[in-house]
Amino acid sequence: MASDGASGASLLSASELNQLLTILKVSDRPLGDVATQFQRVFQKADHFRAACAVCILLEDDLLTVAQRVAGFFVLTELYRSDTNPFLPVFLETLEKTTLMVEKGFLVQLLTSPPSNRDAAHKTAAAVVAEFASVTHVDVPELGALRSVYSTTVPPVPQMAAVEVRPIVFDPVAPAD
Template identity: 30%
Template sequence: MSLSLKELSNLLGFLQEEEIANQQFESFSPALQRAGFNKQDHFRVASSVVLLLQHKDLLTGQHQRLAAMYLLYDMYKNEPVAANPFAPVFTHLLQPSGQDEHIICNSKNQTYPTAFGKIPPLTLQEKSFLSQLISGPTKDLLKKTPATILSNTSSSHHNFDLSGLQLSLVEKQSQLPASDKAGISCVISNPDAFDISSITSKSKQKVIESLLTGSNAPTIQNLRPEFI
């Protein structure tokens, strides 16, 4: 279920900030195919993309984030949004922003946001773009580029009613056995604040490779209770 080193190199090459910023969204699908990924690879690619989105020190560019979100939609665009295995990511990202809640880490007597380890909140431009995607994108939207979307300063933004999608996902989850609904990822962000700019590209590449490649890659592992 994990990626090979070559596949990861191809994916990261596709997601390069400088390369992706001015590429039209409609060109992403054929570009991904040229990078060597076919339909049978989509779940592995999307799983890797989600992990990169969860850790802002691994996917640092805004254009990269937008491209990553588009890939999660595009790889399953021929199915209803509720059937997309990554639809819960969309509902999480489009939740209304609220005040940050905190929990206390007693060992160091520090406070951390309860959202640590989750995908960082979206900007208004990103939320509007994602809303339009899962509502059914227009041809005009797909001809735009990540740079165009992020440069939009309009005060009018598209909103998507999540209620129907959330209901479909709850119904779908209720049909799963308890063992399939329990568990958390083995990869969790370091909650301590640090300067992302201090991370070298070499060290970032090494971390990404250790998380996403190999037969026993951490990204495909999870922690779950034992059921007797």
């Protein structure tokens, strides 16, 4: 994600990635505070770019369970009044994860209206503890969410969808 190489193709600078990881590491502060900190550290114009980095960290399983909870909450809060461009990541994770903590938390995020979300007042550690003994989570039908998403968000061009993520500097890549 961070690259100091000649190609300059990085999603976040090393400093920004450090800041992001520091924000997501705080498991003893309410998730609402974590989301607020994210919005303070990253200017509004950089929210999408930083949120993409959170998605990569989530998709590549590079975060602890508590950090994953914080990451999903931040992504939810950033787009609480809009169609969330990261909804496919939420749905895919919900379908594939074997972690009941993650599954239960994602069901809460996806099925509760933003105004009724009590997760903002909980810490990531409290969410993990809340779902620690859960052995089964009922996942609602997600077709309606997929349908709303597919009709409101423009499709990603096919070539952009298959690009390699700019995670590691390629020393053999030609300079721009």
